[in-house]
Structure formats: C-alpha cells, structure tokens
Amino acid sequence: MADMSGASTPAGATDMLDGADGVRRRDWIHIAALSTAGVGGASLLFPLVSQMAPSADVLAQSTSEVDVSAIEPGQAIKTTFRKQPLFVRRLTPKEIEEANAVDVGSLRDPQTLAERTLVGSENLLVTMGVCTHLGCVPLGAAAGEDRGDFGGYFCPCHGSHYDTAGRIRKGPAPKNLSVPEYAFKTDTVIRIG
Amino acid sequence: MSFAWAKQYEPKSAFTKWIDEKLPFPRLVYNAVGAGYPVPRNLNYMWNFGVLAGFCLMIQIITGVVLAMHYAANATVAFGTVEHIMRNVNYGWMLRYAHANGASFFFIVIYLHIFRGFFYSSYKAPREMIWLLGVVIFLLMMATAFMGYVLPWGQMSFWGAQVITGLFGAIPLVGEPLQIWLLGGFAPDNAALNRFFSLHFLLPFVIAGVVILHIWALHIPGSSNPTGVEVKSESDTVPFHPYYTSKDGFGLGVFLILFTAMVFFLPNALGHPDNYIEANPLSTPALIVPEWYFYPFYAILRAFTGDLTIPFTGIVLIPAKLLGVIGMFGSILVWFILPWLDKSPVRSGHYRPLFRKFFWFGLVPTMAALFYLGGTHAEEPYIMLSQFFTAYYFLHFLVILPIISQIEVPKPLPFSITEGVLGKAATTEAPRAGTVDGGDAGTLPDGSLQPAE
Numbered sequence: 001m002a003d004m005s006g007a008s009t010p011a012g013a014t015d016m017l018d019g020a021d022g023v024r025r026r027d028w029i030h031i032a033a034l035s036t037a038g039v040g041g042a043s044l045l046f047p048l049v050s051q052m053a054p055s056a057d058v059l060a061q062s063t064s065e066v067d068v069s070a071i072e073p074g075q076a077i078k079t080t081f082r083k084q085p086l087f088v089r090r091l092t093p094k095e096i097e098e099a100n101a102v103d104v105g106s107l108r109d110p111q112t113l114a115e116r117t118l119v120g121s122e123n124l125l126v127t128m129g130v131c132t133h134l135g136c137v138p139l140g141a142a143a144g145e146d147r148g149d150f151g152g153y154f155c156p157c158h159g160s161h162y163d164t165a166g167r168i169r170k171g172p173a174p175k176n177l178s179v180p181e182y183a184f185k186t187d188t189v190i191r192i193g
Numbered sequence: 194m195s196f197a198w199a200k201q202y203e204p205k206s207a208f209t210k211w212i213d214e215k216l217p218f219p220r221l222v223y224n225a226v227g228a229g230y231p232v233p234r235n236l237n238y239m240w241n242f243g244v245l246a247g248f249c250l251m252i253q254i255i256t257g258v259v260l261a262m263h264y265a266a267n268a269t270v271a272f273g274t275v276e277h278i279m280r281n282v283n284y285g286w287m288l289r290y291a292h293a294n295g296a297s298f299f300f301i302v303i304y305l306h307i308f309r310g311f312f313y314s315s316y317k318a319p320r321e322m323i324w325l326l327g328v329v330i331f332l333l334m335m336a337t338a339f340m341g342y343v344l345p346w347g348q349m350s351f352w353g354a355q356v357i358t359g360l361f362g363a364i365p366l367v368g369e370p371l372q373i374w375l376l377g378g379f380a381p382d383n384a385a386l387n388r389f390f391s392l393h394f395l396l397p398f399v400i401a402g403v404v405i406l407h408i409w410a411l412h413i414p415g416s417s418n419p420t421g422v423e424v425k426s427e428s429d430t431v432p433f434h435p436y437y438t439s440k441d442g443f444g445l446g447v448f449l450i451l452f453t454a455m456v457f458f459l460p461n462a463l464g465h466p467d468n469y470i471e472a473n474p475l476s477t478p479a480l481i482v483p484e485w486y487f488y489p490f491y492a493i494l495r496a497f498t499g500d501l502t503i504p505f506t507g508i509v510l511i512p513a514k515l516l517g518v519i520g521m522f523g524s525i526l527v528w529f530i531l532p533w534l535d536k537s538p539v540r541s542g543h544y545r546p547l548f549r550k551f552f553w554f555g556l557v558p559t560m561a562a563l564f565y566l567g568g569t570h571a572e573e574p575y576i577m578l579s580q581f582f583t584a585y586y587f588l589h590f591l592v593i594l595p596i597i598s599q600i601e602v603p604k605p606l607p608f609s610i611t612e613g614v615l616g617k618a619a620t621t622e623a624p625r626a627g628t629v630d631g632g633d634a635g636t637l638p639d640g641s642l643q644p645a646e
Binding site for chain 2: 053
C-alpha cells in the first residue's frame with residue numbers, strides 16, 4: 001500500500017531484508033519460481049518439436065528387401081527404399097571396365113567402383129535413385145531411357161550426368177548417387193537399411 | 194480505460210521508445226496485464242479462473258494445431274489416424290491426452306468462472322457486456338467441444354453427431370431438412386466429419402477474438418471484487434503486475450499439477466470407453482451420453498418427456514422433443530437476461546443473506562444433481578429427478594432471483610474495499626498516495642448502493 005510499484009519492499013517490512021546490500025529473501029523466490037516456470041515451459045518445446053520428426057510407422061519402413069537374382073547384366077530395376085526410388089543395376093563387363101578405367105583423382109567425388117559395391121559382387125550396383133543436386137529421379141534405370149554422356153544415369157532436371165558406377169561426372173550435382181547400407185540376406189536377396 | 198492513478202508506460206531504452214511510437218504493443222500489454230492496470234486489492238482465488246481459462250484456450254489451440262498435423266478428417270481413415278497419433282507419432286499420446294483432458298479442464302475452469310459470476314453477481318452493471326460476451330464464449334465453446342468430440346470417429350463420436358444434430362430436427366417445419374443440411378447427408382458421414390473438422394479448427398480462433406472483446410469490456414469498468422463495492426481510491430487497488438501476475442501464477446501452478454496428474458495418470462478417466470470402438474452406423478451404444486461437461490444440459494433435454502397439450506382437447510401445442518430442445522437451449526439463453534432478472538443493487542453474495550441461502554441450498558445442489566443426472570440411464574427415478582431439478586433451475590432464474598432482489602434486506606456494505614479488507618479503523622490509518630484520502634472519503638456517495646441500472 002505504501003508502495004504501489006511492487007518493485008521494492010515496503011519500508012516497514014525490514015524482516016524481508018537479508019542485509020544492507022539490498023538482497024532480499026524474496027529475490028530467491030522470484031529466481032526459483034521464474035526458473036521453474038522457464039525450465040518447465042522450455043521442456044514443453046521438446047514434444048512439440050519431436051512430434052514433427054518421423055513417426056514410428058515411418059521408421060518401421062526403413063528396411064526393404066529386394067530379390068536381385070532376376071536382374072540380367074546390363075539391366076536395372078527401380079524399387080523403393082524409405083519411400084524413395086532405389087536403382088539396382090547388374091553391370092556388364094564392359095561397364096565395369098569403363099568404370100575402372102577412370103582416373104579416380106579426376107572425379108568430383110572420388111570413389112572407385114569397388115568402394116561402391118560389395119566384395120564378391122562388384123557387378124551389382126545399388127544406389128538411391130535420387131539426384132544429389134536437388135532430388136529429382138535420374139533417367140537410365142528403365143530400358144530406352146537417356147543414360148547421359150557417361151552411360152550411367154542422367155538427371156533431366158538440371159543436366160547431371162552419372163557414369164556406369166553412378167558417379168557424378170558432369171552437371172551441377174555435388175556427390176555421387178548415394179549407396180545405401182545393404183547386405184545379402186540370402187544368396188539372391190539383399191536387405192537395404 | 195482505467196483509473197486516474199494507473200501508472201503510465203514509460204519506455205526506457207531508445208529501442209522501446211522507437212517501438213512505442215510505431216506500434217505501442219508493449220504499452221497495450223502494460224495497460225492490460227501489467228503495472229498499468231489497477232485491480233482491486235482484495236481479489237480472492239475465485240478471480241484466478243479468467244486467466245486460467247485463457248491459458249486453457251492456449252493449450253487447446255497449440256495441442257490442436259499439432260494434432261491436426263497428424264489427423265485426417267475422412268470417415269474411412271479418421272479412427273485409424275487417431276490410433277496412429279496414439280501409437281506412432283512421437284509424443285502423440287501425450288498431445289492427444291492433453292487435448293482431450295484440456296477440454297475437460299477448460300470446462301472445469303469455465304464453470305468455476307461462471308460460478309464466481311453467479312455468486313458475486315459479476316453480471317451486474319456496469320459489467321453486463323462482459324457477462325453477455327462470456328455467455329457467447331461459452332456457447333462457442335460448447336459447439337467447438339461437440340464438434341471436436343466427433344473427430345475421432347468412434348462410437349460416441351458418431352452417435353453424438355447423430356443425436357446433437359437430431360436436436361435441430363425438432364424444430365417445426367424446417368427441422369428435418371435442417372438436420373440433413375447440417376450433416377450433408379441422412380446420417381453422419383464423410384461430409385459431416387469434414388465440415389466438423391473445418392469448424393473445429395476455426396472456432397477456437399473465433400473464441401480467441403471474443404475473448405479479446407471480453408477482456409476489453411472488462412478493462413472499461415475494471416475487475417469486480419468480493420465485496421462488490423466499486424473502487425473508490427488508489428488505496429483500493431494494486432497494480433496487476435506483480436500482485437496478480439504472481440497470484441495467477443500460483444493458481445496456474447496448482448492447475449498444472451492437477452492437469453498433468455490427469456494427463457499422465459488418469460488420461461481416460463473422463464472419457465467413454467465406447468469411443469475406442471470405431472463408428473458403426475448400425476449399432477448404438479447401450480448408454481449414449483455426451484462428455485461430462487454437457488451433463489446438466491443433457492439432463493434438462495431428457496427431462497421433457499410429455500407433449501405440451503391444451504387440456505382435455507388432445508391438441509398438441511409443443512411436442513416433447515421440441516420442448517426438450519427449447520429447455521436445453523433456454524437453460525443457457527436465460528443467462529443472457531440475467532443482469533436484468535437480478536435487480537438487487539448489491540453485488541456480492543456475502544452481503545445478501547436471502548440470495549445466499551437460495552444460492553447454496555437451491556442453485557448449487559440443483560446444478561450438482563443435474564450434473565449427476567445427465568450421465569445416468571434414461572429410466573426412473575432419474576427422469577423424475579431430472580424434471581424436478583430442471584423445474585427448480587428455471588424457477589431460480591426466472592422467479593426466485595427477481596423476487597429476492599425485491600424483498601431482500603442486504604447487510605451493510607463496507608464503505609470501500611480498503612475498509613472491507615482492513616476494517617473501519619485501518620481505513621483512515623492506511624497511508625494513501627492517491628488524491629482521495631481517508632478523511633475526505635466519508636463524504637463521497639457510495640456508488641455501489643445505487644441501483645444496478
């Protein structure tokens with residue numbers, strides 16, 4: 001009543017004062033209350049942010065199995081992994097030769113064909129069908145499609161050319177077509193993811 | 194918009210000065226819920242519920258917008274997407290339980306807010322407009338809550354939609370076409386579900402708009418208080434901040450403890466298990482009742498079992514179905530004329546001995562009984578009890594309150610809020626910073642004893 005601002009202690013309430021330095025006992029309550037409210041409010045952000053992340057059913061789709069036994073050399077199939085296109089190509093000996101003939105040091109994203117395939121099945125190239133530029137689906141997996149200047153894949157959106165090992169050779173894309181983690185589940189079936 | 198002694202906003206830094214010239218939003222906040230809004234010094238915890246209701250609206254809007262990111266309003270998948278939210282979405286179970294229980298807590302808070310209004314006659318002049326806007330908000334809340342309950346597309350959702358739209362079917366002549374128009378079909382289906390979702394998303398923002406008007410109207414006369422005596426001088430008030438921000442903050446803490454206890458430990462206690470069964474248009478659940486917060490009005494709806502006829506002629510004036518609908522809507526619409534039914538110039542129930550008796554022993558038990566009866570099966574003795582309490586409900590507002598306000602002799606009111614709080618002796622001793630000091634105060638007329646009009 002004596003002081004309407006509430007910013008300072010009424011003059012009569014000397015019991016509120018801890019010392020002459022102006023630190024009041026009530027300051028502790030202010031700090032404790034506001035900190036608790038602050039931490040509580042901030043922790044609420046966690047579920048609100050987290051709910052936008054992939055839900056359990058989306059994460060449950062994160063492995064795919066593909067039977068690769070029917071793919072003939074020179075042929076590729078398009079399938080999906082995590083709702084994105086996946087290219088599985090059986091390379092011909094000529095394509096392997098072309099891929100190995102390239103000077104790795106001259107590549108934008110230096111990788112050998114061996115580094116992009118599994119030991120023992122170097123003729124099986126498994127890559128995402130997602131251009132590393134801005135995410136279009138490159139052509140070249142289906143028969144008759146434009147396979148670009150290097151005989152691999154060609155992205156028509158902005159003209160990125162990939163070679164027979166799926167490596168970026170020309171155009172704006174920064175990286176080779178990404179190779180997902182995969183392994184042979186049986187002799188004929190690979191499991192991706 | 195406020196008392197003469199309200200503190201003025203003074204921007205200190207160059208930046209706040211710049212903002213204040215271009216868009217004085219900090220000033221608005223300062224005058225609305227800051228140190229620039231003087232509030233009676235004697236508000237008790239019943240005055241917490243306005244702020245809490247605003248907080249509930251925020252909970253509902255935030256969790257609701259998030260749920261809408263995962264929900265699909267299509268009759269074939271709606272039920273599945275709700276289960277998807279519960280099982281797959283990160284913290285989806287928490288957000289949905291917070292939204293469902295948030296609705297219940299919103300109504301708990303609103304009912305206590307209305308209870309405060311009834312007991313302290315907050316609806317009386319000069320605060321009629323605040324009250325009228327409040328009733329509008331309540332009606333909008335009921336519509337929003339009903340449509341939200343339809344969205345999970347469970348059994349109670351479906352049959353709730355069927356029964357509530359059926360109420361409109363009771364209206365003479367246009368009733369049936371109106372019900373078909375509301376549903377977009379002959380029974381609740383995709384069309385109804387989609388429009389309910391759209392409106393359920395829209396209405397909370399309409400409510401937020403009316404809430405702003407409600408607060409605007411409040412800030413013209415300022416808050417009422419437990420004595421019902423109007424503010425006379427600066428010693429009667431304290432600044433909203435920090436006095437009521439901290440008091441409301443404490444109430445908010447208690448509210449959150451209860452709310453989180455329900456969300457985390459009893460999330461389905463207030464719901465109906467039947468709503469976890471997907472909607473089936475061919476089978477009605479054994480007990481079809483709304484959510485608990487609609488029970489009193491549902492009890493009134495079911496209380497009307499006989500047609501209104503001209504005696505001995507058999508001519509039906511109003512069929513029972515329509516009577517029930519009129520009764521149910523009338524039980525809320527009567528609140529719109531409440532400021533003009535209760536003409537007593539004294540506001541607070543503390544100073545109204547006769548009113549207080551009818552309040553505690555009439556209205557409160559009646560509301561409690563109607564709350565109970567709305568959730569029971571439609572059989573005896575519940576129907577008869579519903580009829581009795583429905584009759585008292587209307588009697589209270591339409592007959593008892595006007596009579597009380599005519600014949601009652603109110604207890605003497607304190608001269609001022611300060612006197613009411615500190616006693617007569619303290620009034621003159623209390624230091625005053627305002628223009629009206631204790632000595633002069635005795636000569637001023639007591640505005641609160643003037644008729645409410």
